[in-house]
Amino acid sequence: MAKRQYAVIGLGRFGVSVARRLQEAGQEVLGMDVNEERVDEAVSYVTHAVVADTTEEKALISVGIRNFDCVIVAIGNDMQSSILTVLLLKELGVKKVIAKALGKNHGQVLDKVGADWIIYPERDMGERVANQLLSPNMLNYIELSKEYNIEEIIVPSWMAEKSLRDLDIRAKYNVSVIAIVRDGNIIISPSPDQNIHNGDLLVVIGNREDLADFSNLE
Numbered sequence: 001m002a003k004r005q006y007a008v009i010g011l012g013r014f015g016v017s018v019a020r021r022l023q024e025a026g027q028e029v030l031g032m033d034v035n036e037e038r039v040d041e042a043v044s045y046v047t048h049a050v051v052a053d054t055t056e057e058k059a060l061i062s063v064g065i066r067n068f069d070c071v072i073v074a075i076g077n078d079m080q081s082s083i084l085t086v087l088l089l090k091e092l093g094v095k096k097v098i099a100k101a102l103g104k105n106h107g108q109v110l111d112k113v114g115a116d117w118i119i120y121p122e123r124d125m126g127e128r129v130a131n132q133l134l135s136p137n138m139l140n141y142i143e144l145s146k147e148y149n150i151e152e153i154i155v156p157s158w159m160a161e162k163s164l165r166d167l168d169i170r171a172k173y174n175v176s177v178i179a180i181v182r183d184g185n186i187i188i189s190p191s192p193d194q195n196i197h198n199g200d201l202l203v204v205i206g207n208r209e210d211l212a213d214f215s216n217l218e
């Protein structure tokens with residue numbers, strides 16, 4: 001993977017998770033926070049960390065913020081600082097600004113000041129938990145649109161040792177198997193003769209309702 005430069009502003013729980021993961025994946029990460037203690041802690045898990053109030057333009061200019069591929073604004077409860085920071089970043093010409101919103105109104109303002117991607121961690125996590133409760137066999141999903149998802153589903157045991165052709169999944173359940181995850185390996189575009197094993201995960205694409213029916217098979 002090409003090495004890219006990221007800046008994470010606000011080293012609270014959310015910002016720390018983003019920064020750590022990017023750093024673990026070999027990316028270059030600058031952490032920024034007004035709180036000196038948080039910056040001191042960050043030295044152990046990011047490439048560089050600086051104390052800065054990012055609502056001040058000169059603080060952003062002095063770290064050369066324009067040169068970063070992506071800036072993540074993870075300022076938590078201080079809505080005013082989050083909005084002003086995003087505004088300055090866009091004015092300074094940062095190409096990709098990702099910002100965390102506390103709620104709908106905050107998100108709308110972040111959109112108006114130019115945030116390229118707005119994240120609602122609590123709303124999204126709440127939805128994920130509910131979806132998981134509704135479909136216990138579903139481990140993970142990607143929302144492709146309002147109607148279509150890709151989901152990772154644990155196969156019910158009665159499917160074991162049958163082939164995709166025998167199970168006739170597409171015709172019977174109106175979803176398509178695009179991959180099988182077996183013992184940590186992935187079989188992409190499995191052939192119809194591929195047998196399913198106990199413990200396999202199926203990666204399936206389809207309409208959300210059809211997927212819900214499929215993932216609730218006992």
Ligand code: ADP
Pocket residue numbers: 009010011012013014015032033034035038052053054055074075076077078081
């Ligand atoms: P979380 O809910 O993710 O834990 P927090 O509200 O605890 O979020 O963390 C947000 C972080 O953003 C804090 O460490 C805070 O010091 C930092 N922060 C707030 N305002 C600014 C600012 N103007 N410039 C830089 N960092 C800021």
